[in-house]
Amino acid sequence: MYAQMVKSEATQDDPEALAAFQARIDAGEKIEPKEWMPEGYRKTLIRQIGQHAHSEIVGQLPEGNWITRAPTLERKAILLAKVQDEAGHGLYLYCAAETLGVSRDELTEALLAGKMKYSSIFNYPTLTWADIGAVGWLVDGAAIMNQVPLQRTSFGPYSRAMIRICKEESFHQRQGFDIMRKMANGTKAQRHMAQDALNRFWYPSLMMFGPSDKDSVHSAQSMAWKIKMNTNDELRQKFVDQTVPQAEYLGLTVPDPDLRWNAEKGGYDFSEPDWTEFFEVLKGNGPCNAERLAARQKAWDDGAWVRDGLMAHAAKQRSAPIAAE
């Protein structure tokens, strides 16, 4: 789940047009970029797709932190392939957002100015190699929970991007679980790293779904528009139910003393994450917010001469035939 707390925009369009639009969505039709859509639908999608794209880009940083220290050539190659996929996902998503009338540069500038968010999870550090396992297993696992239903989202380009992304995300989650399996079955130090990674990433992973939204007007509108397919609580429950048996298989302990199976509801009861911490992270007070944004700002600033140089060359190529005439 790489988009959190996306507020849907109020819309002030003609009620008849809105009703006709809603009827198309209810009938399962895809909305394409050049077709009429309510302004609120457009703005909400830009915010959601943009936030998702930013998450893919910022998400390269905690994993990139270990590419140079991957313990085998194969692990290094796999992690490179994974991070390359993520940059590719960012690209599809920025392209999907562009069809709604916002450029990649505009979205990047909004991110750097703090006007747009990325997933809170990437503000946590990757301290040991087991964290790379935990990121794949838990973070990509949580992302998949959200993204699989989004393949059926109403906006055509977003839905198509999600279909491509989901194919790759399941490989990402498997590689993460595979790292955890090796660590959990390894030496004493490796087992310590595996448990420590689970301890640190469990609650931030639950936070990825966002706070309970059962009474949220914004969520109801997004769900009616099929921009959001499930409530945050439904997805969080599904994630916990899937992940707890995996942790047991690994011989690791989920850091929640109140976790227990509830036969009646057919799922686990579990503790809520600390939502105060979540809101602090969103405000910029997570352990790595400053580093992550500074890294992106530096890449943007240091890369300016490259982007300008490429544009200058392209301009020369365009003017060359005219000058020759």
Place this chain on the structure above:
Amino acid sequence: MGAVVDMDAALFAGLCRLGDSTLVLGHRVSEWCGHAPVLEEDIALANTALDLIGQTQMWLGLAGEMEGKARNADALAFHRDVWEFRNLLLVERPNGDFGHTLMRQFLFDAWHQPMLTGLAQSRDARVAEIAAKAGKEVAYHLERSADLVIRLGDGSDESHARMQVALDTLWPYTGEMMTPDATDTALADAGIMPDLVGLQATWDGLVRDVLAEATLAIPDGGFMHKGGKQGQHSEHLGHMLATMQFLPRAYPDATW
């Protein structure tokens, strides 16, 4: 009188030269992850690093196999110290700005591509097979790096100036690629690896054409650094290895 060359040792050294160069460059390129000037370059850099690490697995895998001392590619990559590394000095140069990274890539690709073409004709079938596979990837690396050198060399005033600085800085590290020692000569005489002197003309032609189109001036002066292939490196390599080898060295009993 020329030294008597042990052919097994020469082949092991030759394979380490190839595998260590792809490893060290792949590692350097991977340091860019998440920090590139544009998203397309983040993807291209990761892709290049991935190709080079894959080639490392093949070259060092074969080196370990033919050495017969139960060292696999990982043992060679993670459990040798600087003096045992045989990579070219060029590839251990720090990333610098994007211009340095790109120029280093181009100067290496312009050698790597014809080198692999020659290696694909090796009398050693295992060498030829790896070279044929790697050659397809490296043809693309060269196409990309040459194209970008041209566009940034002949781009804005600033991009031109930065590319010229990168070229001036890196040029003295290029001579080593085409300067054979006894190991290179023995391998060339045996038909296992191409004659490095013969590669010079191809490299010169390619580099001159691209740099001319990029409006960049080839530096004066013929001084060239050497030593990487014989295990005499710059200070930079030790720091890279300290990072790269940390986990297997700190936890020698672990498998990953």
